[in-house]
Amino acid sequence: MSLVNYLVLSGILFSIGSIAVLTRRNAIIAFMGVELMLNAANLTLVTFGRLHGDLHGQVIAFFVMVVAAAEVVIGLAIIVSIFRTRGSASIDDANLLKS
Amino acid sequence: MNAALEISTGEAVLFWVLAPLMVAGALSLLFAKRPVHIAVSIAGVMIGLAVMYIMLEAPFLGVAQIVVYTGAVMMLFLFVIMLAGVDSSESLVETIKGQRGIAVVGLLGLLILVITVLTRASLPPAVGLAQANADTNPVGVARLIFGDYIFAFELTAALLITAALGALVLSHRRRLSPKVGQAELAEAKLAAYGKGGSAEGVTPPAGPGVYARHNSADMPALDAAGNPIDDSVVTVLRVRGQEAETADLDADRVARIATGAPMVPELDGAERADRAELDEQAETTKENEE
DSSP, rough: TTTTTHHHHHHHHHHHHHHHHOOHHHHHHHHHHHHHHHHHHHHHHHHHHHHHHHHHHHHHHHHHHHHHHHHHHHHHHHHHHHHHHSSSGGGOOTTTOOO | OOOOOOOHHHHHHHHHHHHHHHHHHHHHHHOOOOOOOOHHHHHHHHHHHHHHHHTTTTTHHHHHHIIIIIIHHHHHHHHHIIIIIIIOOOOOOSSSHHHHHHHHHHHHHHHHHHHHHHHHHHHOOHHHHTTTTOOOHHHHHHHHHHTHHHHHHHHHHHHHHHHHHHHHHOOOOOSSSSOOOOOHHHHHHHHHHTTTTSSTTOOOOOOOOOOOOSSSTTEEEEEEEEEEEGGOHHHHHHHTOOOOGGSSHHHHHHHHHHTOOSSOOOHHOOOHHHHHHHHHHHHHHHHHHO
């Protein structure tokens, strides 16, 4: 086994997350897909950090985690406020700017 | 430069146990119906990732992953699912025609491309973090964060405060009508009654329980005509069919209550004499004290 296995796993997780973002209509599920993509990227950073014997990868993964936490808070607040005003958590219903 | 990193058999076994579990958990994003199931599966994937970080010689990130993702983020997701979309059914209508198919094919292509590149690339020999983690991993990471990355670290502080304030502002709802408190509600009820409305709401609803021995919550109250008042029993008990019937009562007792006789048993002769004696004694002691 080599460290490439981790990278392949991270590629699989990233693809699953992005397929979920593109195909699921429920905003909360699509958002969980975004989280999975961020985590897959983190796994790549940590694996390459170990490959090169360098801690910078871990530090960047740490900052990604912080930014992802902030993004989740804001994103979920937006989903909740849209749900309150429109009574739906579906992505397709949020077309106020279009119609 | 260190010698090439050797990956132990234990790590390989752990990887091959964890990786299929994580992929299965992630696939629930595509195939599971209920958002709650998906959130719990993704929390499992996050725990798997934390174990992998620890395997990859990043124990600090592993613990941070558990605290931040499974502890905070996924629980926040569950909270919002309970608020907003716990029973939301997903529409299968495609807004853009053929979008699903294109997305799946395109991303499978991306996956194959990534795997091909990764397996055919000639990566340098793995070094491992034994040297970088010489003073334990958290110390090494802290030297970088509070050294090279101190400015970015301070910026994340501003970012987190902004995010917290933003969440407060976004989830704040301005009140469109004045708040109806207890006093306003009572006044409104009395005003409606004064205008000839029903007395319902002005008089309190009947509580459950009829007789001294049967004041349990499953016993309906009786109205003036002797009929049970269904509303006096808690809704949950009524829905479950656990409410008691008047017939469940002791028939003798019901008949006795109907005659209006006192419910306290009569004292017989001897007991009455004892009682009188006790009363006398009490009186004499009181007089003596005076």
